[in-house]
Amino acid sequence: MIHLLNLLAAIALLVWGTSQVRTGMLRVFGENLRGVLARSFGNRPAALAAGLGVTSLVQSSTATCLIVASFVGKGLVPTAAALTVMLGADVGTALMAVVFSFDLRWLSPLLIVVGVVLFTSRQTAASGPAGRIGRVLIGLGLITLALQLIVAATRPLTEAPAVRALLAALPHEVLLDMVVGATLTVACYSSLAIVLLTATLAAQGLVPVDVALGLVLGANLGSGLLAWLATGADSPVARRLPLGNLLFKLTGALIAMPLLGPLLPLLAQWVPDVHAQVVGFHLGFNVVLALLFVGVTGPVAGLVDRWLAETPEARHHARNSHLDPVALATPSLAISCAAREALHQADVVEAMLRGVLPVLQNNDLALAGQLRARDDEVDRLYTDIKLYLTRISREALSEREGRRWTDIVSFTINMEQIGDGIERVLIDIEDKKIRKGRRFSDAGMAEICHLHERLLANLRLGMSVFLDGHARDAQRLLQEKARFRELEHAYAATHIARLQEHTPESIETSSLHLDLLSELKRINSHICSIAYPILESRGALADTRLRPSQLAGLDELPH
Incomplete structure (x- = not known):
């Protein structure tokens, strides 16, 4: 035995x-x-x-x-x-x-x-x-x-006789x-x-x-x-x-x-x-x-x-999906497949974001419905990519591939949240503008168009950062977060000024206008978050976002 x-x-x-x-x-x-x-x-x-x-x-x-x-x-x-x-x-x-x-x-x-x-x-x-x-x-x-x-x-x-007899009988x-x-x-x-x-x-x-x-x-x-x-x-x-x-x-x-x-x-x-x-x-x-x-x-x-x-x-199906189950046998290949599918998810998000402005300008309810339906596709892609990544053995990944795994997860989460944000924007436009027959003032529409243009440019930059991982582009993207925040504050102030001037269009669309500014800023924050894993892996992020002078001043405040 x-x-x-x-x-x-x-x-x-x-x-x-x-x-x-x-x-x-x-x-x-x-x-x-x-x-x-x-x-x-x-x-x-x-x-x-x-x-x-x-x-x-x-x-x-x-x-x-x-x-x-x-x-x-x-x-x-x-x-x-x-x-x-x-x-x-x-x-x-x-x-x-x-x-x-x-x-x-x-x-x-x-x-x-x-x-x-x-x-x-x-x-x-x-x-x-x-x-x-x-x-x-x-x-x-x-x-x-x-x-x-x-x-x-x-x-x-x-040498066992029983084994030899058994083989002879076969x-x-x-x-x-x-x-x-x-x-x-x-x-x-x-x-x-x-x-x-x-x-x-x-x-x-x-x-x-x-x-x-x-x-x-x-x-x-x-x-x-x-x-x-x-x-x-x-x-x-x-x-x-x-x-x-x-x-x-x-x-x-x-x-x-x-x-x-x-x-x-x-x-x-x-x-x-x-x-x-x-x-x-x-x-x-x-x-x-x-x-x-x-x-x-x-x-x-x-x-x-x-x-x-x-x-x-x-x-x-083959044309739309890069999540190759065969590639799971080779983790480095599976990571590449997941990254390609994440970029496809970003393409869908970009198409949704690009369609927001025509809906806003032309009061196009049909287009709004089509764009909102695409958020389901973004959610499905997020789920598919997430489940695919969980099937990749983390132990089989190198340190660089492990960071890429994390980057893909972070990127797809941000894209899914951006899709949700765009859907909320479209619902607000439908409920507060199109169905009520309201219109923005020329100045207000110009401000939203400018923010929308910056948002599209930042999304394309974010996709480039995710694809190439260049630290310089990641720094540029993070700088855009501060610039966009400043623009949002400035445009909110000019909108309040128009209200004080009793501009009829601004009064009618005030709630929608301010909500749009806030939602676009939130979407931009998710786009800029793509830069954080890249900069963190290179040690380019500070421990705190407060300036040293502000941090010192906090110690003097009463507790």
């Missing part, structure tokens, strides 16, 4: 180590990996090389498939080019299996020690580059250690072996781990070589099935790549099944070591698969495009 528990623990350690390396590499390189893939779609050799290289880093063709599927889902990449990348990605996974098949006993303690030193020495910034690299090294060390533990744990099992059915291999791969979320485990068990005599090769074919199928299941909730376009890749793997497995019998003696003749036979078969299968299907990616892409045609509703 203890030997079985040791084996299960070693398998779990292998899967965990593979997962740590995959997620660690995605966090270290993040957007760079996506950039490499994006630049590789021009020709087939470059696409194959990019898929091979990126997957060798992240050690997961599934992770590569999810990244590239997001490109396809957004219409940025044709399905044929993406399928070529995936053929290279599968070769990359097979190459990593070859690397880990070497005797790396000396490497495991070295990687773990260096990784732990890097991670713990920068514990306060474990999500930074040093901490992430340390995590990757620890994962690599755990993989090599797990392989050694599997060898040690399987040796007593292979039917050597390739199709059944493939089903088992695919199931284990989906359960472990790693075809690399299953291939390495299968090779080790075969080397220990616990699994016959013909069964091991069937399990390897199943592991390849399982990786394709895993990507298809992971994109189950995505649009039909985003699922084209996993489906095409799964078709390649399934066709390759069906071709390989009848060839396993003649291939076994050739493998034994060319490669005496059983472990190397299994790993070599895995590499050879994926290389042949890439060479065989790289020329037919176009027709297969056309086939899956027809099978998974995009509906008009899905096309409209």
Whole structure:
């Protein structure tokens, strides 16, 4: 019993180590990996090389498939080019299996020690580059250690008479072996781990070589099935790549099944070591698969495009939403998606604000109703962005990405409150001006038009500050808060002066005029709040907004 528990623990350690390396590499390189893939779609050799290289880093063709599927889902990449990348990605996974098949006993303690030193020495910034690299090294060390533990744990099992009798009674059915291999791969979320485990068990005599090769074919199928299941909730376009890749793997497995019998003696003749036979078969299968299907990616892409045609509703949704659920696997990419959707929310707010003046000048009730209805869209976008951000692991973010996460939350809250403020302005205009047939004085309308113009300019500046994060622009935006407040005070004073002069229009619209000035100032305050996180991160904010002379004077006041 203890030997079985040791084996299960070693398998779990292998899967965990593979997962740590995959997620660690995605966090270290993040957007760079996506950039490499994006630049590789021009020709087939470059696409194959990019898929091979990126997957060798992240050690997961599934992770590569999810990244590239997001490109396809957004219409940025044709399905044929993406399928070529995936053929290279599968070769990359097979190459990593070859690397880990070497005797790396000396490497495991070295990687773990260096990784732990890097991670713990920068514990306060474990999500930074040093901490992430340390995590990757620890994962690599755990993989090599797990392989050694599997060898040690399987040796007593292979010597047990009951185990040998059980294995001898198992039917050597390739199709059944493939089903088992695919199931284990989906359960472990790693075809690399299953291939390495299968090779080790075969080397220990616990699994016959013909069964091991069937399990390897199943592991390849399982990786394709895993990507298809992971994109189950995505649009039909985003699922084209996993489906095409799964078709390649399934066709390759069906071709390989009848060839396993003649291939076994050739493998034994060319490669005496059983472990190397299994790993070599895995590499050879994926290389042949890439060479065989790289020329037919176009027709297969056309086939899956027809099978998974995009509906008009899905096309409209994809055009309006940047919140890609696939990108959640890579936090740095998910942050970028949330920022793009926040800018879309700001565009809707700007359209609402821009429409206020025509409503005011033309007494347009229909336009007012349309603009107020858009506040529901602003609220929906705020909720979607907020929920999307909560699905991003904060621990996986670097310090800079963590600040960006906070900036996006702050920005969307401000946009939602600005939308509410615009809705209140429109309701006041409808109730206090349009339905009562009142009009502003020429001077009063000019003042409101001037504030509205400044407000639009400040909103555009605020969007630029959010997008670029320039401290100088943030300072300009914060200065606009004081200028706008001074204008609001000045225009309120001139309105009171017109009341004293008994200007009829000013008397009729006095309540609305003062409410508008106050509400526009409140909206401007929310816009200027975009500058605070930027300036705070650079240490440019003072502890208090009071001037030192005023602060000293407060001490002299009676308590």
